[in-house]
Amino acid sequence: MSIMKKILTTSAIASIILGASAASANTLRFAFQGDAQSLDPHGLNETFTLGFLSNVYEGLTMLDQDLKVIPGLATSWEVTSPTSIVFKLRPGVKFHNGNSFNADDVIFTWKRTLSEGSDQKVRGAMVKNIVKLDDLTIEVQTQGPQPLMPSEWAWIFIMDKEWSEANGAGNAANVKEENANGYTLNHANGTGPFEIVSRQPDVKTVFKRSANHWNTIDSNITDIIFTPVKQAATRTAALISGELDMVYPIPVQDWKRLDSESGVSAIRGPEARTIFLGMDQFRDELLYSNIKGKNPLKDLRVRKAMAHALNLDLIKKKIMRGASTPTGLMIAPQVNGFNADYNTPYKYDPALSKQLLTEAGYPDGFEITIDCPNNRYVNDEKICQAAASMMAKVGIKMKVLAQPKSKYFGKVLAQNNYDTSMYLLGWTPGSMDVHNVLLGLLSCQNKESKAGLFNLGNFCNQRVDELQKMVGVETDPAKRQAYIDEAMQIIKDQVAYLPLHQQPLSWGVSDKFSVNQRADNAFDFRYVSKTQ
Amino acid sequence: MFSFLVKRLLQSIVVLIAVALIAFSLFKFVGDPINNMVGQDTTLDEREALRERLGLNDPFPIQFYHFITDAAVGDFGISYRHKIPVSDLIAERAPATLELSIISALLAVFIGIPMGVYTAIHRSGFISRSFMTLSLVGISLPTFLIGILFIFLFGVILRWLPTFGRGEVVAIGWWTTGLLTWSGIKSLILPSITLALFQMTLIMRLVRTEMLEVLCTDYIKFARARGLKENAVNFGHALKNTLIPVITIIGLQLGLVMAFAIITETVFQWPGMGMLFIQSIEEVDVPVMAAYLMMISLIFVGINLLVDILYAYVDPRLTIDGGSKHG
Numbered sequence: 097m098s099i100m101k102k103i104l105t106t107s108a109i110a111s112i113i114l115g116a117s118a119a120s121a122n123t124l125r126f127a128f129q130g131d132a133q134s135l136d137p138h139g140l141n142e143t144f145t146l147g148f149l150s151n152v153y154e155g156l157t158m159l160d161q162d163l164k165v166i167p168g169l170a171t172s173w174e175v176t177s178p179t180s181i182v183f184k185l186r187p188g189v190k191f192h193n194g195n196s197f198n199a200d201d202v203i204f205t206w207k208r209t210l211s212e213g214s215d216q217k218v219r220g221a222m223v224k225n226i227v228k229l230d231d232l233t234i235e236v237q238t239q240g241p242q243p244l245m246p247s248e249w250a251w252i253f254i255m256d257k258e259w260s261e262a263n264g265a266g267n268a269a270n271v272k273e274e275n276a277n278g279y280t281l282n283h284a285n286g287t288g289p290f291e292i293v294s295r296q297p298d299v300k301t302v303f304k305r306s307a308n309h310w311n312t313i314d315s316n317i318t319d320i321i322f323t324p325v326k327q328a329a330t331r332t333a334a335l336i337s338g339e340l341d342m343v344y345p346i347p348v349q350d351w352k353r354l355d356s357e358s359g360v361s362a363i364r365g366p367e368a369r370t371i372f373l374g375m376d377q378f379r380d381e382l383l384y385s386n387i388k389g390k391n392p393l394k395d396l397r398v399r400k401a402m403a404h405a406l407n408l409d410l411i412k413k414k415i416m417r418g419a420s421t422p423t424g425l426m427i428a429p430q431v432n433g434f435n436a437d438y439n440t441p442y443k444y445d446p447a448l449s450k451q452l453l454t455e456a457g458y459p460d461g462f463e464i465t466i467d468c469p470n471n472r473y474v475n476d477e478k479i480c481q482a483a484a485s486m487m488a489k490v491g492i493k494m495k496v497l498a499q500p501k502s503k504y505f506g507k508v509l510a511q512n513n514y515d516t517s518m519y520l521l522g523w524t525p526g527s528m529d530v531h532n533v534l535l536g537l538l539s540c541q542n543k544e545s546k547a548g549l550f551n552l553g554n555f556c557n558q559r560v561d562e563l564q565k566m567v568g569v570e571t572d573p574a575k576r577q578a579y580i581d582e583a584m585q586i587i588k589d590q591v592a593y594l595p596l597h598q599q600p601l602s603w604g605v606s607d608k609f610s611v612n613q614r615a616d617n618a619f620d621f622r623y624v625s626k627t628q
Numbered sequence: 629m630f631s632f633l634v635k636r637l638l639q640s641i642v643v644l645i646a647v648a649l650i651a652f653s654l655f656k657f658v659g660d661p662i663n664n665m666v667g668q669d670t671t672l673d674e675r676e677a678l679r680e681r682l683g684l685n686d687p688f689p690i691q692f693y694h695f696i697t698d699a700a701v702g703d704f705g706i707s708y709r710h711k712i713p714v715s716d717l718i719a720e721r722a723p724a725t726l727e728l729s730i731i732s733a734l735l736a737v738f739i740g741i742p743m744g745v746y747t748a749i750h751r752s753g754f755i756s757r758s759f760m761t762l763s764l765v766g767i768s769l770p771t772f773l774i775g776i777l778f779i780f781l782f783g784v785i786l787r788w789l790p791t792f793g794r795g796e797v798v799a800i801g802w803w804t805t806g807l808l809t810w811s812g813i814k815s816l817i818l819p820s821i822t823l824a825l826f827q828m829t830l831i832m833r834l835v836r837t838e839m840l841e842v843l844c845t846d847y848i849k850f851a852r853a854r855g856l857k858e859n860a861v862n863f864g865h866a867l868k869n870t871l872i873p874v875i876t877i878i879g880l881q882l883g884l885v886m887a888f889a890i891i892t893e894t895v896f897q898w899p900g901m902g903m904l905f906i907q908s909i910e911e912v913d914v915p916v917m918a919a920y921l922m923m924i925s926l927i928f929v930g931i932n933l934l935v936d937i938l939y940a941y942v943d944p945r946l947t948i949d950g951g952s953k954h955g
Contacts, residue, residue: 139711218669326903330792339790471910500659500910510672510675523668
């Protein structure tokens with residue numbers, strides 16, 4: 097056999113092998129700006145980490161592509177008394193290591209969420225006790241009525257009791273105990289459609305499709321390689337050069353560039369995150385203002401003046417490249433409890449603003465400083481600057497103090513005594529229910545009841561507090577919506593906040609793939625497919 | 629020599645403690661680590677408990693004392709973000725940075741010195757002039773811009789080289805290397821050139837200036853008069869005598885190469901220590917930041933010591949005993 101012939105045969109064999117593997121293996125390579133903090137499902141309650149892990153782990157309930165709650169590891173649930181819910185668990189579910197899923201795993205997981213290193217204590221604490229009725233039936237006894245428990249628990253990922261205990265991971269990985277229970281940081285054993293093959297934090301995580309997943313999912317992806325890429329320019333370059341198939345987030349200013357390239361596109365959609373400005377409404381004198389002896393923001397007319405001074409359409413057009421959704425509510429349309437009737441933004445009317453300021457005794461306006469993150473939300477600093485120039489038109493001199501998120505949050509949050517007069521913040525309720533917003537942002541600050549933790553300006557209205565409590569326990573949808581609507585009306589009339597918009601999601605995707613962009617910015621592999 | 633070494637070591641320890649103190653007091657201004665460690669729904673009490681557990685409520689001197697005494701025995705604590713010991717984390721990332729910096733330093737030295745010699749000998753040639761113009765670009769453009777330009781030219785437009793990452797690496801014990809795979813070598817090209825460019829141009833210009841000066845001295849004229857070959861004069865006599873300042877600079881720049889690696893690593897998503905440091909700043913991962921700064925200052929101190937010793941070797945006229953002034 098001549099050498100030439102040999103080469104030809106070898107390459108023919110090689111191409112057959114390559115061809116065969118190309119037909120059966122569909123690999124997706126994607127990048128995000130950071131990495132999941134760890135693989136421990138209870139280590140950090142944060143969208144990216146949990147969204148990442150939702151492909152490996154599953155909860156009793158799950159969120160579908162429209163953020164609706166659907167059955168997960170529980171096939172059904174029934175409220176048997178105000179404080180107890182009976183869950184029927186899904187039969188025949190196997191963890192990735194082959195162990196069967198049963199009631200003991202749920203009880204183990206619940207206890208684990210309450211362990212010291214867990215960041216899911218709030219959701220874990222909704223439950224007082226779990227009684228095992230049989231291997232596949234549990235009765236969850238809640239801490240008071242908790243109608244939202246099933247949807248909140250979509251983010252409590254169920255772990256295998258035997259596997260966790262065998263690997264010394266009975267408690268959530270804890271920053272202080274050296275490696276005592278660090279196994280789960282880089283190892284996972286869930287019930288989800290994808291398994292972890294290997295992981296190097298901050299460098300690379302490899303997934304493969306699980307062979308024994310209980311559900312049939314639409315995706316035809318078999319392997320996934322995830323690499324965090326911090327620099328936006330590098331991410332964009334890697335997508336265009338074809339080294340990556342999907343990257344996010346893409347800066348809004350790069351959209352044009354992606355659209356002009358062939359083979360890739362920028363996919364944008366509304367995120368469920370509402371961006372808003374908050375105002376100090378509790379101090380008798382503002383910390384950062386030239387007005388001494390009184391707090392102008394306590395005056396409803398001043399807050400109204402500010403609301404009417406903001407031109408949300410202009411922010412949308414000039415800063416968000418047309419991709420934001422101006423809002424009048426503190427929640428996005430995807431959030432349970434949203435009522436479009438209340439979503440009309442305050443009218444842009446600088447003349448009215450001036451008039452209101454004059455009536456309030458500030459005909460020449462006043463000075464105030466706004467705190468603003470510069471690496472947390474889409475164009476956050478630019479929004480603050482735009483707001484400042486709009487305020488300047490009605491006489492309010494707003495100084496922008498923009499800082500990186502670690503500095504910003506360290507300054508304005510509770511642990512630093514809400515050291516701010518005005519601030520820009522964004523919020524997505526993790527539960528996708530309005531109650532989370534009513535409790536965290538709109539209830540009076542209260543350390544005992546843990547309300548108002550992110551109500552940095554302490555907007556405080558007794559009726560809204562009452563309504564929040566009623567919304568939290570009401571199970572009748574019509575009555576519940578009535579409470580919500582009443583609260584929203586008060587919030588609007590009182591100008592509790594200055595809602596700006598829902599920011600856009602911005603993903604860069606190769607045309608060879610189809611993805612579903614979920615409004616909470618979680619990347620669910622179940623809805624990705626290779627199309628060519 | 630021995631007393632010199634002891635004296636230098638003592639000085640080094642003082643320097644290290646000073647660096648630790650300055651670095652540690654700066655961490656206060658980086659922000660609050662707790663917010664990066666918990667989700668938005670975590671209650672105030674839990675945040676406070678975590679803060680207490682990490683010892684962040686202790687007064688500054690106590691925190692610093694704990695840090696120094698632990699660091700003295702090589703314990704830098706546990707990373708807030710990764711929840712594993714910092715020393716493990718740094719050991720995992722060190723190979724990537726060292727490989728990149730060493731390759732860059734070699735590039736800088738072995739391209740920079742010949743270029744410097746060439747431009748000194750052929751002062752007005754076309755090639756010399758273009759080298760000089762190019763070196764201006766290298767010295768004045770910021771590293772991140774050069775990196776991004778390289779990515780767009782070679783990664784996106786020409787598609788010859790990968791735009792990010794380290795490619796496939798091979799593990800040899802605890803060390804990982806990209807030099808043994810084709811994709812690893814391809815991945816190394818752009819970052820190492822980006823990182824080397826500044827040092828390369830610096831070395832080239834330095835060698836050129838020194839050479840020009842030396843070439844005018846009497847002993848070179850005599851060497852020429854003796855009828856020595858041009859190469860023997862240029863390399864045997866002239867270059868050797870220009871090396872003193874060049875060694876100093878190369879030594880100091882080696883440290884800088886690692887420090888500059890932060891930017892190069894960020895642009896190319898190179899999984900080294902610089903990348904780790906940047907991410908730690910963003911997430912206020914104090915133990916990692918502290919360990920990294922200590923390590924870098926240790927390297928600088930070590931290099932300086934080495935340079936001093938090398939001096940004596942290259943130029944026997946310099947005695948280091950007795951604290952004579954030099955440098």
